[in-house]
Amino acid sequence: MKILRFVLHLLQMGLLYGIYLMRDLYANHLGFMRNVSFYSHKFAESPLGRQIFLLPLVLVIVAGWLAFKKRTIESFLLLSMGLFFLGWQVGVGLEQIPIFYLVSGLLFLIFLLQLLIVLSKKGVHHGVFTRNY
Known part of the structure; x- marks a missing residue:
């Protein structure tokens, strides 16, 4: 299980690097920028896009x-x-960051990987914040 958690942490780091790559792609490739802008605005206007902060x-x-x-x-x-992701969804918008939904998707994947790590660990008795009686 330790190897699985290590691999999941590496995937999280790779997804964090993916945020940088998306920003670089958006800044340097016109076709990617056009597609991202079109689909981001289309998603923002959809009913799901207006309620995405609930996730x-x-x-x-x-x-x-x-x-x-x-x-x-x-x-x-x-x-x-999760609190960072919620702050990101509520505090930042498509107007400030054009790749808002791409970054939101990557943050969601990072959260899901951390959720897998938490669910693969033992409970309270093996936790760091417990007392040994």
């Missing part, structure tokens, strides 16, 4: 429940990632 809200609730149940460093990291 990180649900994820924060799930992460809070897992942090309360498991009490491990990974679950608290999951909660902080």
Whole structure:
């Protein structure tokens, strides 16, 4: 299981690097920029695009429940990632960042990988924040 968690952490780092690559692609390739702009505005106008902030809200609730149940460093990291994702969805918009939905998708994938890491770990008895009686 430690190898699986290590691989998942490497995938998370790769997705963080993917955010940089998307920004670079958007800045340097006109065709990519046109497609991203068209589909981002089309998605923003859709009913799902207007309600997308509900997804990180649900994820924060799930992460809070897992942090309360498991009490491990990974679950608290999951909660902080969920809060960051929620802040990203509420505080930043398509007007400020043209690749907003691409970055949101990558943040969602990073959150899901962290969720897999949390679910693969043991519960409270093996956590960092527990007392040994």
